[in-house]
Amino acid sequence: DTAVSQTPKYLVTQMGNDKSIKCEQNLGHDTMYWYKQDSKKFLKIMFSYNNKELIINETVPNRFSPKSPDKAHLNLHINSLELGDSAVYFCASSVGSGGPTDTQYFGPGTRLTVL
């Protein structure tokens, strides 16, 4: 069983379109995250939700909107896609307690290409 899954794994779309990436975790974790990895492999956090509540919102354009219907799911919706949005997007989850065993587990990533 996949612990953290993302769909789709690849997404190719035109500039100006709206797209969504879905993430699900079956680890029973309370906290989920979205990261963006750019072409230089730099990995930066975008959002984090704890029990469906937004707890981290980095300086991300408001074209990006996360949605957490329940604590096992955190979807990322992107409006009016731009060329600079092309990247690999990773979902992750963790227990969220902040303790020694609170490790993040990552999904396989979604490679988004904006043409």
Next chain:
Amino acid sequence: AQTVTQSQPEMSVQEAETVTLSCTYDTSESDYYLFWYKQPPSRQMILVIRQEAYKQQNATENRFSVNFQKAAKSFSLKISDSQLGDAAMYFCAYRSAEASGTYKYIFGTGTRLKVLA
């Protein structure tokens, strides 16, 4: 703000040899966690090893071990008996242990490790 620096963009090692990847970080916090993640060509981020800052003993996981120097804010990863499957990007990461409620990770820029047969 905390920062994580990996000064080696790329490293090479012969199969069966040992290699050390460097990581330094900057923080004013006294309690935190440090991680090494591996990202093979498959893109999957895989946890390699974790170190709690309050522990003086260096963490070890099979062929992977760390050299944690808290005063120097250094956290290097040593891979012994390197295997072809170790070829990947390696990311060092920092997480605060303070009760801020966010616990976000801060990643370094990565080191690409090549293993030569």
